[in-house]
Amino acid sequence: MSAPLFSVEGLAKRFGERVLFDGARLELEAGSGYVLTGANGTGKTTLLRIVAGLEPSEEGRLAFRAQASLVSDYPEAWRREVVYVHQQPYLFGTTIEKNLEYGLARRGVPRSEREARVREALAWAGLTERREVPPHKLSDGERQRAALARAKVLDPTLLLLDEPTANLDGDARKQVLELVTALCIENHTVVVASHDPEIIRLAILNRLCVADRRIEADD
Amino acid sequence: MDLFEPTRQAFHLLLAGDPQLWRIIWLSLWVSVLAIALMAPPCIVFGFVLAKRQFAGQRAVVVLLQALLSFPTVVIGLVIYLLLSRRGPLGAFELLFTPWAIMIGYMVIALPILVVFTVSAVQGADPRVYETARSLGAQRPRAALTTLWEVRFAVMAGIVNAFGRVISEVGCALLVGGNIAGITRNIPTAIALETSKGEFAQGIALGFVLIAVAIGINVALAWLQGRGGLE
Ligand SMILES: Nc1ncnc2c1ncn2[C@@H]1O[C@H](COP(=O)(O)OP(=O)(O)OP(=O)(O)O)[C@@H](O)[C@H]1O
Ligand SMILES: [Mg+2]
Numbered sequence: 001m002s003a004p005l006f007s008v009e010g011l012a013k014r015f016g017e018r019v020l021f022d023g024a025r026l027e028l029e030a031g032s033g034y035v036l037t038g039a040n041g042t043g044k045t046t047l048l049r050i051v052a053g054l055e056p057s058e059e060g061r062l063a064f065r066a067q068a069s070l071v072s073d074y075p076e077a078w079r080r081e082v083v084y085v086h087q088q089p090y091l092f093g094t095t096i097e098k099n100l101e102y103g104l105a106r107r108g109v110p111r112s113e114r115e116a117r118v119r120e121a122l123a124w125a126g127l128t129e130r131r132e133v134p135p136h137k138l139s140d141g142e143r144q145r146a147a148l149a150r151a152k153v154l155d156p157t158l159l160l161l162d163e164p165t166a167n168l169d170g171d172a173r174k175q176v177l178e179l180v181t182a183l184c185i186e187n188h189t190v191v192v193a194s195h196d197p198e199i200i201r202l203a204i205l206n207r208l209c210v211a212d213r214r215i216e217a218d219d
Numbered sequence: 220m221d222l223f224e225p226t227r228q229a230f231h232l233l234l235a236g237d238p239q240l241w242r243i244i245w246l247s248l249w250v251s252v253l254a255i256a257l258m259a260p261p262c263i264v265f266g267f268v269l270a271k272r273q274f275a276g277q278r279a280v281v282v283l284l285q286a287l288l289s290f291p292t293v294v295i296g297l298v299i300y301l302l303l304s305r306r307g308p309l310g311a312f313e314l315l316f317t318p319w320a321i322m323i324g325y326m327v328i329a330l331p332i333l334v335v336f337t338v339s340a341v342q343g344a345d346p347r348v349y350e351t352a353r354s355l356g357a358q359r360p361r362a363a364l365t366t367l368w369e370v371r372f373a374v375m376a377g378i379v380n381a382f383g384r385v386i387s388e389v390g391c392a393l394l395v396g397g398n399i400a401g402i403t404r405n406i407p408t409a410i411a412l413e414t415s416k417g418e419f420a421q422g423i424a425l426g427f428v429l430i431a432v433a434i435g436i437n438v439a440l441a442w443l444q445g446r447g448g449l450e
Contacts, residue, residue: 054350076358084354090347093369102365103355154355 003066005030005189006051006082006158011060011071013046020046021057022213028158028191033184035200036193037218038210044193045087047210048160051191052084064158080107081157087166089147091135096127096146099135103154117153125149125179141172148179159183161192165199228420229427239400240421244428247405250318251386254325259333259378266337267363271349281338287331292324293390299324300394316397321405324391329381336377340370372444379436387429 004027011024020043028034036044049055051062053074060071064082069075083103091099100118109117122128125145135143144164151159164180165173177198184190184204191208192199200207209218232240269280301307303315303323314320348369352362367374389407396403398412406425414422 052354054354079353080356082354083356084350086347086351088347090345090351092348092351092365102352102357106356106358106361150355 002030004028004063005065007063008051009061009063011047011050011057013043013050013055013057013060019213021060021215024214026051026208026215028189030189031187032189033202033205034191034208035202035205036191036208036210036215037195037200042210044210045162047215048084048162048191048193051158052082052160053079054084082160083151083154083156083158084160085147085151085162085164087162087164089143089150091138091143091146091150093134093136095132095134096138097122097131099146100150100153103150107154121149121153124152124182126175139172141168141175144168144172144176145179148176148183152183156188159188159190161190161194163194163196164192165194165196225419226423229422229424232420232424233427240424242401243404243406243409243425246318246403247386247407248432250322250405251325251382254322254385255329255333255378255382258326258329258381262330262333263337263367263374266334267341267367269334270338270341271363281335284331284335284338288335290331291390292328292388293394295327296324296391296394299327299391303395315395316399316403318396318403320395321392321403324395325385325388328385328388328391332381332384333377336380337367337374340373340377341366343373344370372440375440375443379440382436383433386432 006026006028008024008026011021011026013019013021024047026047036047038044046055050057050060050071057071062069062071062074064075064078067075069078092102097118100121101114104114104117119128122131125148127142127146127149130138130142130146135146138146144167148161148164151161161180161183165176168176173196177196180192180199181202181204184192184202192205194200199205207218209216269277299320300315302309303312303320304310305313305315314323344366348366349362352365353359357365387407389411392398392403392405393408393411396405396408398404398408406429409418410422410425410429
């Protein structure tokens, strides 16, 4: 079997007295989709944040492609390929369009190419009409779709979504669900933390579960 | 005493472009603007680091800066006077009683204001701003800039506040500048010292200018905030 795209070994994480992980391990295969479940407060969000390099931990070895690193020493280059989307995404106080452009600019993508890619991602998320609207005028569903488009436009190797449908219902939830499904079918490696039964049921996703301070495969 | 006649004269001086009066106004403006322009970038960077990074003595630094906020400016002037006076450690530069001495004083006065406003602006920023920037591939300095941009009006409020404080400050400017006509006489020292010599019209004219500047910068800030998409 080939080496996993991303792996976590010997992960230990605590907040004060509260131990979230102790000797946890995780392997993510290139191009596969995962749904991460577990009761409230077991550490799903925390795990995604550790994988994204946003959260320190006491112990833990990471490997991305063939490169190894400690959690405490997350390589800058990985941030170009690993993108995390908050449960309630933050959009910068400018237009949707500029939000989508932000990560491309950080990667040094030339302006003409940026425009084309942003246009495509806006259309994908159904936000073309709303591209010049500031975020505080968007609905929760539009905001979530904008955040998904902002991540997708970067074509990340590893995409981490934290409960993308949690704050939505009705049509807004359906639309986001479609986008999440599309992202999982594409070539990305995706991990979705979720309690949403419809996401958990998606046949293309491998099920992972946080329990007893470990991450288990859950079939 | 008749207020009408000196007020009429004051407007006449202003509108007629009285060179002595406008030299005073010009000195106040350029010294204040330059002091703030030089101090704002390092103070904003320092404020950001102070708000975000954990280090030993961090709390003590913030408390010290807050204490400096209410430090009497005349005492700051005194310290700078001693440093710059001929036999002081910086006497060789011969800066005392020049506009540069006033500018140094203004920089010291502005420092805690700029830093403290930045610290509270950054602490008030949503922590997701920095994380989002980082996760979208921004290096640390860029993520810091993005965070500061998101709270730019709170940071600008610090700049406006610092500017308003220095341009109307008397004690320090008087001590280290000396109110020398044509060289270091600025708006507040002129008002404070020349009015007692009977220069009522000039005092009133300069008072109007100070008030206009104060209103002007605050209106400008409010206008920028409005344009920032908060409507
Ligand atoms: N910054 C923090 N400081 C202290 N405790 C924290 C912090 N972040 C998370 N925790 C605690 O760690 C535990 C796990 O949090 P986490 O958000 O990872 O859970 P989760 O599995 O995502 O839960 P949910 O299903 O509610 O989203 C919780 O008990 C939470 O209170
Ligand atoms: Mg969570």
